[in-house]
Amino acid sequence: MTRYIIRRLGWMVVVLFGVAVVTFIIAFLVPGDPARLYAGSNASPASVAIIHHQLGLDRPVYVQFVDYLWRVLHLDFGYSYRYSAPVLPAILQRFPATAELAVAGVFVEVIVGLPIGILAATRPGSIWDRITMVFTFVTLAAPPFWLGLIFLYVFGALIPIFPLGGYGNGAPQYLFLPALTLGLGGAGYYARLLRAVLLDILPKDYIRTANAKGVTPGTVMFRHALPNALTVLVTQLGMDLGYFLAGVVVIETVFAWPGIGKQAVDAIFNLDIPLVMGTVLFGALLIVGANVAVDIAYTFIDPRVRY
Amino acid sequence: MATPILQVRDLRTQFAMPDGIIKAVDGVSFDLYPGESLGIVGESGSGKSVTALSLLRLVPHPGRIVSGEVLFRNQDLLQMTDQEIREIRGRDIAMIFQDPQSSLNPVLRTGFQVDEAMRAHGKSKADAHARTIELLTKVRIPAAESRVKDYPHQLSGGMRQRAMIAMGLANAPAILLADEPTTALDVTVQAQILELLADLNRELGTAIVMITHNMGVVAGLCSRVMVMYAGQIVEEGPVEQIFESPQHPYTWSLLKSIPRVDALRHERLRSIQGMAPDLADPPAGCRFHPRCPFRIEECFTKEPKLLDVAPNQRAACWVTMDRARREMGADTLIDIHPGAGSGVRPGEEI
Numbered sequence: 001m002t003r004y005i006i007r008r009l010g011w012m013v014v015v016l017f018g019v020a021v022v023t024f025i026i027a028f029l030v031p032g033d034p035a036r037l038y039a040g041s042n043a044s045p046a047s048v049a050i051i052h053h054q055l056g057l058d059r060p061v062y063v064q065f066v067d068y069l070w071r072v073l074h075l076d077f078g079y080s081y082r083y084s085a086p087v088l089p090a091i092l093q094r095f096p097a098t099a100e101l102a103v104a105g106v107f108v109e110v111i112v113g114l115p116i117g118i119l120a121a122t123r124p125g126s127i128w129d130r131i132t133m134v135f136t137f138v139t140l141a142a143p144p145f146w147l148g149l150i151f152l153y154v155f156g157a158l159i160p161i162f163p164l165g166g167y168g169n170g171a172p173q174y175l176f177l178p179a180l181t182l183g184l185g186g187a188g189y190y191a192r193l194l195r196a197v198l199l200d201i202l203p204k205d206y207i208r209t210a211n212a213k214g215v216t217p218g219t220v221m222f223r224h225a226l227p228n229a230l231t232v233l234v235t236q237l238g239m240d241l242g243y244f245l246a247g248v249v250v251i252e253t254v255f256a257w258p259g260i261g262k263q264a265v266d267a268i269f270n271l272d273i274p275l276v277m278g279t280v281l282f283g284a285l286l287i288v289g290a291n292v293a294v295d296i297a298y299t300f301i302d303p304r305v306r307y
Numbered sequence: 308m309a310t311p312i313l314q315v316r317d318l319r320t321q322f323a324m325p326d327g328i329i330k331a332v333d334g335v336s337f338d339l340y341p342g343e344s345l346g347i348v349g350e351s352g353s354g355k356s357v358t359a360l361s362l363l364r365l366v367p368h369p370g371r372i373v374s375g376e377v378l379f380r381n382q383d384l385l386q387m388t389d390q391e392i393r394e395i396r397g398r399d400i401a402m403i404f405q406d407p408q409s410s411l412n413p414v415l416r417t418g419f420q421v422d423e424a425m426r427a428h429g430k431s432k433a434d435a436h437a438r439t440i441e442l443l444t445k446v447r448i449p450a451a452e453s454r455v456k457d458y459p460h461q462l463s464g465g466m467r468q469r470a471m472i473a474m475g476l477a478n479a480p481a482i483l484l485a486d487e488p489t490t491a492l493d494v495t496v497q498a499q500i501l502e503l504l505a506d507l508n509r510e511l512g513t514a515i516v517m518i519t520h521n522m523g524v525v526a527g528l529c530s531r532v533m534v535m536y537a538g539q540i541v542e543e544g545p546v547e548q549i550f551e552s553p554q555h556p557y558t559w560s561l562l563k564s565i566p567r568v569d570a571l572r573h574e575r576l577r578s579i580q581g582m583a584p585d586l587a588d589p590p591a592g593c594r595f596h597p598r599c600p601f602r603i604e605e606c607f608t609k610e611p612k613l614l615d616v617a618p619n620q621r622a623a624c625w626v627t628m629d630r631a632r633r634e635m636g637a638d639t640l641i642d643i644h645p646g647a648g649s650g651v652r653p654g655e656e657i
Contacts, residue, residue: 203367205409209420211365212404213474214396215427227414302414303458 001299008295012288019284020072024065027273037271038081077281078274082267087278091260097167098252098259101182102244104175106237108183109190114233116187117194118221124199133195136188148181148254165256178255182248186240193236197229204228230301235294242290246283311338312481312514313362313400318375320354320361327587331357331370333538336613339482342512344505346529346546348519348561352583354538355518359484363396379482398428401475405487407467411459417470418443418455424477442473446503465496472503479511486518501527522565526550534558537584537594540613544620554622554629556599560643580644593625600640600647601631 035052036043043051052058056067071078077087116136120129139147155177156164168174201207202225210224247261256262260279267275298305320332332354339345347355360366362377362384377384379400384392396402401424404410411420418439425435436455443451446469459467468488475483485504489497505528508515517528525532525546533543534557542555553559560579581598584590590597596606603626605611611623626649631637635648646652 205404205406206412208365208367209404209410209471209474210412210423212363212396212402213424213427214393214398215423216393219427224412224415228412304413304460 004299004305005296008292012292015288016281016284019288020069020281021065023277023280023284024068027277028061028064030271030273032271034081034271034273072281077278080267080272080275080278082270082272082275087274088282090263090275091278091282094258094260094263097170097257098247098261099245100170100175101178101248101252101257101259102241104179105182105186105244105248106241108179109186109240110237112183112187113190114194116191117198118226120191120195121198121202122217122221124195129195132191136191139184139188140192142185144181144185145250145254147184148178148251151177151181152254165254167256167258178251178257181254182244182251190233190236194229194233197232198225201225201228227301231298234297234301238290238294238297239287242287245286245290247279309340312341312379313339314376314378315339315358315362316376316378318358318361318377319373320357320366320370321373322370324369324587329586330538330589331586332361333586333589335375335535335538335540337533337540337543339514339516341481342508342514343531344508344515344517344529346517346519346525346532347535348522348525348532349535350520350583352586353535354586355520355535356486358535359402359486359516359518362484363400363402364392365396365402394428397424397475397480398478399480400482400484401478401480402484402486403468403471403475403488406491407464407471408459408491410471411467413459415458416455417457417459417462417467420459421455421470421474421477424474428478438477439473442477443470446470446473446476447499448473464492465499468492468496468500469503472500472507476507476511476513480513482514482516483507484516484518487520488517489524490519490521497524498527504528522550522561534561537589538586539594539623541595541624542620542622543613544617548617548620552617552628554616554620554627555595555624556601556626556628556631557595558622559628559631559637560600563643593623596645598645600643600645601626601628601635601637601649602646602651603649604651606651 033048033052035048035055035057038055039048039051056064059067075088077091079085080087080090083090116132120132123129152164155162162177163174166174207220207224210220215223247259247264249261249265251257252259252261253265260282264276264279266272267279315338316336318332318335319330322329322331335354335358337345347358349355357366357370361372364372364384366372372385375385379395384395387395411417418436421439421442422432422435425438426432430438439455440451443454448454448466448469454462454466459470462470468491472488475485488504489500492500501524504515504517507513508528515528517524519525529546531544532546532549534541534549534555536557542549542553542558549558550562553562557579564578579598584594584597592608593599593602593606593611596602599606605625609625611625613621613623616622616627616629628637631648637648640648
């Protein structure tokens, strides 16, 4: 088991290195001179040149790259041109809002998706199965920005029970609509995934054994069937959480949610390359970390992986 | 004889498939007596497993029991509510299955799965746990105290089947339905499991219904045997009598197809010609007639009934083997293709 985890962690390092390389290349290819941006529009060519030198942009590419890697290794993600402040603290300052939204979104996925999946799988072909599958199809197909705007219009403007976006210093009513929008599409996906996995599990011999023992249908579902479906669900859950934590760009923008996704969008418009690179790297770290966490979770869910 | 503990009457179970209704069990009736050991034999697809599953209403989708009675202690199991049948399952009538690899839940500890059989029927956790260790010891799993914590994949095939049997016997049921419990195991382990079942049958008085395609298993364990063909019982009787003097040509062919070390050189091993019939559209008359060496005209159109052919022995056949031996030279027949003995080979053969 220890070897298994070490192997997963080794892969994590390789993947992160790859992400760092790709981010660097993209940043290098982006048009526009950061030095000019940094200096301001009224700066003389001479002062732009000085800043160019200060930022190290006149050095050979490979030197810049090694220097970049070295700094990243020391958790120095650079200096934001726009805020004139280090990138990492800027990200970390915004991160709690994103984390709150991501966790709430995953929560919605699970709370809405799993019961629907179970309901559909226990009565395949029934009217319940059809209704829920149409519902999930709609939530899956609806683009989040559109769904978010509809929610805002209906529950923010038409029937004003929720605020029209913003963070509200963490008040729960501000979280509700963004989390719902974020989680609903995933919930549809989870319902379909769980239904498919359960339809695969329920005809299995060990389910028949459980029934032959005379245990209740609830026990058969929750003790015998669901734990066997968990590996698939947790894989998806881990990936979703990592993905959400890395910044939910669209939903944070629609709801004016002050997370790292919205910050990254602003950074892109401002050509604030270090902040963009920092956010991408930070997100990659979270996504890869979530995947490693999933791999480790397997060992708790399926005893066959453990030994 | 004593009163039967289980009476099955005209049981019919069907599967609605896209290309027709499969009549997997088609009018099966039999009695099971307390403490006896009854074998149900037949080829794959003869309906023997579905018969056993129907008794506990465990027939998988899209199967459905369409008619019949299963009387257990004067109650019809087929008329019970889901709650009532659940209380019977595992407590009064337990079932064990063919493949111990897939029949145990891979993510639950073996001991827990045995415990559960008792806890589902009201035993406390501590009592169940103590009895689990006792049961696992009884089915001869060594070091049962530590084995209870193992997951199924950590046990050998034989041990998994022993654990299954322990689970089946947990509540000292009146009846144990064993659906090919030795088929997936190698020969030495098979023998051990059969011996174990025989001991338990003797010691605990549990009636065993042994479903198998293996006549050898029947010979080793059972006192009475029922032969199924195409969803129906074609012959039944005491094991020794049936082995000595089978009356249905299908039973006779089955026994002929067992390899024997002491067989005379000229007695060739004979396989049954032809294929098992399509249960969506079974042959008219006797269902075995397309493959039967001794068929006569009646067999093509009229369905034979299960009738007494000897004391305690019944067969559903228009000819019966006594006549086939006498008139058709069954004992010296070399070639056993359809109609070989009787010479009836109509053109409109199916």
